[in-house]
Structures are given as C-alpha cells and as structure tokens.
Amino acid sequence: MWFRTIQVGVMFICLWAGLSGQTKAGPYLGLTLPGSEAAPFAPGVLNSGLATRDITLMPDGSQIYVGLFLPGFRKAVIIETHQEGDRWTAPEVAAFSRDPRWRCLEPCISPDGRRFFFVSDRPADPRADKPGPFGIWVMDWTGTGWSEARRLPIGVNGTGNAFYPSITREGVLHFLQEEGQGGWLMRSAWKDGAWTVAEKLPPPFNADPRQANPRVDPDGRFILVPLMGRSDSLGGADYYGYFRRDDGTWTGPVHLGPTVNSAAGDEYSISLSPDGKVVFFGSNRALPRLDGKPLRWADILAERTQPGNGQTTLWWVDAGFLWEIRAKALASPAK
Template structure:
C-alpha cells in the first residue's frame, strides 16, 4: 500500500512539474526553494530525488550535498558516456540556482565524475582524466578544489601516493582526513578499496582493505561515514544479490575490524544492475543512491512521436537516477552486524 501511494504521489508531482516549473524541451527553470532542494524528505521508502530537474531522462549519479545544505553536486552523462561531467547548484537566501556544469568541468575532452565534499565543507574531491600539464589526456585521478572566501579554487591533482600510474576512483573522506577510494590493481587486473591516512598534512602509504570490504567478484565506489563507523560498498557477484551490483554495508569497531557485509535490502537494491554510487548527508539523516530502475507507471500505452519523446525525457526510464531514503535504515542494519 505504501509503495502504491508513493507511485500515485510521484505521478501527481511529475505531472505538476511538467506543467509548471520545468519544461523538458526548453529546460526553463523557475526556481526551487527550501532545504534539500525543496524536496519532501523520505521516510523508510526510497523516493526519486528532484524529478525533471536533477533526476531527468539522462544518466545521473554521484550525489553530494554540502554539510550546511546549501550546495549540491552531481554527475550527468550523455552520448553513450562520451560526455561525463559534474553539475552544481547552490542556494542563495532560500532559492536554489538552476543546475549548471561546475566551472572547472567544462572541457568536453575530459571526464569529470564522482564528486565528494569533505565533512568540514572546505574541499571538493572528484575524479577526472584531466592531464597534469598540457600533455595528453590523463587517466582517472583524484582531484580536489578548496573553498576560499566562499568560492571554489582551481582544482589540483591529489598526487602520490594516492594517485598512481593506474586508475583511482570515488574518493570518500572522513573527519580526520583519511581518504577511501577505489584503485585499479594492474597486476591483479581488478579494482579494490583502499584507504590512506592523512597525517601532519600528508597522505600516508595506502592500505588495501580486508575481505569484508573488498567483497564479491567486483567491488568499487565505496562511501565511508565521516566518523569511519561504516562503509557502503557496491559489489557484484554476491550470493544474496537482488541482481547485478547491490549496495552492501560493513560496520567498523573500535579495533578497526570490519563486520561481515550486509545487503542493504529491497528498498535500496533492485533487480537492476546499475547501482553503484551512494552517499549520506552530513547531518546523517538521509542516504542518497544511484539506481537505473524503471517505474511501472512510465510504461508507454501507445507508441507515438510524443509518447516516445515524453518517455525519453522522463526520469525512471531505464537510465540511472538519484534516489534518497531515511538513513535510519543504517541503524537497523547495524543490528545485523557480525564481526
């Protein structure tokens, strides 16, 4: 009943948005007000986030919101993943700006993906193929921008020992500066989750996490809690998977042991295999995650030029969208932790 009610409410919201504040053809933005981009917060049922403005018919993923709740970064992909970049919207007063490509992520020759804001709100980390100099296109490295006097500075490459000649992905940072990320092991030809401690202003030699974090046949894009109490790991090939890649969670104790991974359940995971980007808000209230699930109510009833255009430009059409749910689900899963 709860899911049916949500589907009905979503249909009403989508209809109202399409008829008023957002025109899918011209992308006219009329302004959005309030916390969390003006969206009604979810409870224990996952909800599509910001339909037609942030979650559209294109591929969206990698949601990050600043600790003060006044800035949002997310990734959008187009052209069969040829063009991948980070969009940015911020709130002035109580009004949000229209999402625009982040000022340092406009060169179509490079990819920009996986934004993450540090717990203090002063650093923006992301992945890019930007070169270190004017040479050839680089591989996937971690870059960061600092917030100075309210503005984001020109990004810098994070450098060695975190970045290497191989590929690094999906930075996630704790309050003490420890960075968690995915590293492509060129010898094993596989991706694993690593972390590097930040001591006296320098990153230490990275360490590969244990088997309760590096799970399944493939794993990547792990999000770590600001207090390092848990880690969310998208993993493929787990025996209790709902289908394809699922989100799993492992909890950390005071001795730096990680619990056995727990599947995060059917509200978050689905039969869809494209679920590999999660984050939790700085206030710990909400979990955001990417999924490419389709909404049953979006089925085309009769094929026409208009119905195809409407379906193509609508969220929940099979491309990835951004969802959110109360982070109380994490407290519930904590009760299942086994060390």
Template structure:
C-alpha cells in the same frame, strides 16, 4: 560505458529491462534527475548546494554540475566553475565542506595529453584524484592534483573523505584481483600514506564506490557479494572493536532493486543516503497508443532506464548496529 562495469555487462542488459519499483525519493525530478545519466551526490553541510555528475549513456562525456536549493526546490543546474573542459566525475565533499574532491583525466601540466587508461583491451579516459578548496570569498580555488601514492596508475574512482582526512576510493591495482577493490589512504603529518586495501572478503568480488562515515564507523559501497538483486547492489560494513570490518551486509528495504545501484554518498543528516540507480517505470502492455510526441516526451523523462539520483533513509539500520548521531 565505464570499464568498471565490463565484468557486469551481461547482468546490465537484464537490469535495464527490469521493471523495478520506483521507491525512495527521486531527487529533483526533471531538474536534477533527467533522461540523461546522473550519479554521485555531494551535498554541502547546510543541505542547500548540490554537486553531481551528468553524462551521456556511454559515460564518455562526464561533467560536474552544481545546483542550489531555492524556496525548497532545486534550481536549474549549472556547470561547476572548475569543470566543463575535461572528463570530470564523482565529486565528494570533505565533511566540513571546505574541500571538494573529484576525479578527472585532465593532464598534470597544461598542454599535455589527457590521462588515459586500459583494461581488458579497452582504452578509456583515465582518472586521477584532484581537489578544489574553498576560498575566503566563498568561491572554489584552482584544481589541485593530489600528489600521493593513491594516484599511482590511472584508474582511481569515487573518493570519500573521513573527518580526519583519510581518503577512501575504489581502484584497479595489482592486488585488486580481476576487477576493483576499495582502498584507504591515511592522512599523516607527511601527507598521504601508501593506500591499503580495505579487507572486505574474497577479492574475486567486485567492490566499488565507497561512502565512508566521517567517524569511519561504517562503510557503504556498491558491488555484488553473491546476493545482489541486480548487477550491483549496495552493502554496508561496520567497524569492529578490533579495527577490522564486519562481514558486508546487503542493505535491506527499498535501497536495492533488480536494477543497478551504485555511487552511494552520505548526506548531512543522520541516516541520509544518496544513491544512483537505473530503476525505471513499469511499462504495461498494451500501453496507451503513443504519438511521436508523447513517445519522445516519455523516453526523455527520468525513469527511462538512465541512472537517476535517489535519497533513502538508513537510520534504522545504523541504530540496529549501535550507531547513533
């Protein structure tokens, strides 16, 4: 399991056993969302091409997939052209769709060893930020390493890009406290400035997986501010007139559950929020007696405790805080 969640391990056990209601819209049941782990939606501006991550339960083998909408339904995913050899994860698109950022343990130079990291005595695949750029023929170019201060270290996660090129991400850095915090690297004419921690409160709270509004009016992220229903929930903070961030608010309604919610991303439509969650179907006992075949079929389906992809609408929350399309 990713080291970002070691600090939540005890809560995760309870979350996997929880019988959360399956609300919202499950994305591509059986095609996109399966009995494996799926996280990190990146949807093109036209809404017809979807990039996401699929992995094993331990998240030791992460790969970025791409699927296309065909006749109103998602076609079978394929491994993205730039992925499939390294520990690639957490794709995100720039608002104009011309760049796709992701994190990877791939080495900077061919033939070198893959990037590794260590935290609390655990060694695991390290991550740096990379991107691919859309070419004139519509295909992606070769992956490019982001040579900037935000790639200091080997624990960079969940990039999210504003319209002006500022990159938000979560990381473990010297000023992160015991776990993870959210940072922003500002785009300048000379490249990216040194990352600054996004001030959201006490660094004793673990904060991960930012999803920034393209205009940077609000920020959605995963964490636990003391009122989480599960091991991690989703929160939203709003930009104040003085430039600071408001106190984070626990997202209301169906977005959060007693399961794990993380890896939020914003869709191309106003209020569209994609979430990874391991909420599962409720099992009532006594259940209809399984055969070996029905048991295997049921346990391999979505909502078996693996993380799946969900779509929610938070437009009312945004409008209540003065955000309009």
C-alpha cells in the same frame, strides 16, 4: 567506477523551467524529505532523463553537486546549484568541469566543507593535450569559491585509474583503484601536511575484486560498497555495508536490502547526506510508467526526458533502514 556504454538518446532539457517550477527555499531544493520508499531526487531539476548519479552537499546543505553523463560516456560533467537567499540558482555545469577535453565525475565534499574531491581524466601536466588515466583531484574552499584543482600525488592515485573518493572527519581518504574487471578498496591519510602512500583496506575488505565505489561514513562507522556476484544479491551490482564494531573490527559485507537494491537494475554509487537523514544512490532500474496501457508517441518521447527511464537515476530515501541494518549487524556475534 565501472564504465559501461551509456546509451542515452538525444533529448531536450529545460533545467531552468524545472527548477523554477518545482523548488523553493530550504534544504534539498525545498523538497519534502523522502519516506521509506525510494524515489528519484529532484525530477526535472537535477534528474532529467540523462544518466545521473553521484551527489555531494556542503555540510550546511547550501550547495549541491551532481554527476551527469552524456551518451556513450563521451562527456561527464558535474552540475551545481546553490541556495542564495530565498531561491536556488539554476543548475549549471560547475566551472571546474567545463573544459570539453576532460571528463569530471564523482564529487565529494569533505565533512568540514573545506575540501572538494572529484575524479577526472585531465592530465596532470597542464601542457598536455590528451587525457590521462582517471585520478582524484582536490580543491580548497577559499571562503568565496573553490581554488584551482590539483591532482593528488602518485602515491595516492597510482599509475592506473582511481575513482570515487570519500573522506572521514579524521582525514582518511577512501577510494577505488581499478584493476581488471573490478578494483581494490584503498585508503590514504592526510598526516603532517601530506598524503600517506595508499594502502589496501585490510580484511574483511577486498576479498573479491568484483567491487566498485566505496563510500566511507564521515565518522568511520561504516563503508558502503557495490559488490557483484554474491549469493544474496538481487541481481547485477548490489549495495552492501561493512560496519565497524566498538573494538575496531568490522563485520563482513551485509546486503542493504530491497530499499536500495533491485533485481531489475544495477547500483553503483551510494552516499549518506551530511545530516544523516537521507541515503542517496544511483540505479538504472526503470519505473513502470509505460506498462499496462496503450502506447502513444507523445508518451514515449516524454519517457526519454524523465528519471527512472532505464538510464542511471539519482534516487533518495529515508536513512532509517540503514541504521536498522547497522544495529542488527552489530548485534550479531562476530564470526
């Protein structure tokens, strides 16, 4: 995660009204799946004009968790909603994210639904009263809820900041260790009841530290990474994919195109839905709602409480473009 000043005005959010008016029983809050053009996910429900990004779902889609940031990154919380019978619960701050002293972000549920990873600056020592470095924490599914969170060992988190965990079905955790203006893509495996010491991903990864939050495919077929400063970038941070060949080697970074990248915004978090149908991503691109028409005070105020207003918004789009890019990349001769 690269931290920037998040400038969000004070705004009133009525999440329950949005939920009851826009959702129904069924996957993804009962919303119609997106097409080939990206759109804000659940506007007025989980996207309400605040800086919103990072999403994870239980494998069966019955629980959704989303990251939300308050102005200036003063607070970072994880919001949850669950499907209960024929309705979804009103979005609420998850219980493990409610302590006002600590920030929680970047949730990720393992492909089997048994572990919940997230990032927090809560101290490893429960007696401490000051934030520590950001690190990866984990909870276990008990059958009725999530266990108490515990910080992963220093052999994984290191002594600095660690961000954006994601894990394969085989138990290989991928994440970012921050260093300077970027960070290194790391991995650690759950083996014989313990985590192995984290190591840098080998080439072609980590050629340039100007990179952000890696998201590994549960089946290890690809790793999606925001990169900066490349010649084919549309501007700012763009999403790229590394794709694994049948022989175990990897392609170099492949630009994921204008479906998820834009010249008018930065992109810092991306993930594939458990069913493989949807790509979710964060972007601060602005929708042109106020362009080309006389401005009214009411319109300007309303703009501040809608996704796509220039704050980071959680978008979703049909995943077909990703599979097409992957097929093309794997068909190209290895260099």
